[in-house]
Amino acid sequence: MSASSNNCVLIHQDHYFTQRFKNYADRTDDSFEGPAHLDFKQLYSDVRWAQSQHPIVVVEGHLIGTYIPLYQSADLIITLSKSQAVCKRQRLNRKERTTEEYQQLEDYFDMFVWPGYVKYGMDQMEILATYCAQHQIGYININDEDKLSVSDIAEIAMKILT
Numbered sequence: 001m002s003a004s005s006n007n008c009v010l011i012h013q014d015h016y017f018t019q020r021f022k023n024y025a026d027r028t029d030d031s032f033e034g035p036a037h038l039d040f041k042q043l044y045s046d047v048r049w050a051q052s053q054h055p056i057v058v059v060e061g062h063l064i065g066t067y068i069p070l071y072q073s074a075d076l077i078i079t080l081s082k083s084q085a086v087c088k089r090q091r092l093n094r095k096e097r098t099t100e101e102y103q104q105l106e107d108y109f110d111m112f113v114w115p116g117y118v119k120y121g122m123d124q125m126e127i128l129a130t131y132c133a134q135h136q137i138g139y140i141n142i143n144d145e146d147k148l149s150v151s152d153i154a155e156i157a158m159k160i161l162t
Contacts, residue, residue, distance in 0.1 A: 009054045013061020016043045024101070024108040033062075033116025040067040047073065056161075062117060065124030071131060076138035076160055078153065079125050083144050084114050 016039045019031065031037050043059075047070065050057045064070050071077060082090070088109050092102060125141070132139035138160035142148060148156075 007054060008056040008058065009050045011043070011047060011050060011057065011059045013038065013043065013059070013064055016040070024104040027108060027112065030112045030116040030119070033112050034120045035063045035066040038063060038067075040070070043067070044069050044073075062121045063124075065128045066120060071128060074137060076140070076157055077128050077132055078140045078142065078157065079128060081125060081141055081143040086144050087114065087117070 017032065018037045018039050022032070043064075044067065047057060047059055051073070059070065065079075088106070091109055091113065092105060097105065129139055129141065131137070138157070140153070140156060140160070142153065
């Protein structure tokens with residue numbers, strides 16, 4: 001698990017990879033971008049434990065929609081529908097990088113990240129939206145045009161949850 005307070009905990013999907021981190025230049029496939037190398041059972045177990053300890057549990061990651069028990073335990077699902085250009089810019093600028101690492105990540109994004117999202121994650125957006133509608137679960141989809149701050153999203157989420 002990651003950041004937490006008494007009221008909220010944030011769990012990152014990326015902490016559940018079953019393989020060790022590889023430099024971007026050393027990656028030769030999309031295994032870091034697909035669900036096959038995630039320990040979903042442990043992630044789900046940690047989410048269930050966190051739900052027993054905190055009123056708000058946020059689970060983030062582009063593949064969480066591929067594991068049904070995760071979204072079946074949700075009270076609210078927020079998806080981000082961003083263009084390839086916006087996703088790439090956000091991924092590249094998430095933290096400070098050397099010029100070499102920036103170029104390696106840019107190449108890796110083009111070869112594996114975006115194609116992996118199209119292959120594994122894109123269909124999940126529609127599945128999640130349909131599931132939420134059928135089960136009366138709160139659903140928010142944020143796209144490129146939305147100029148919402150984190151505070152705006154949190155306020156909307158709290159209105160849905162209360």
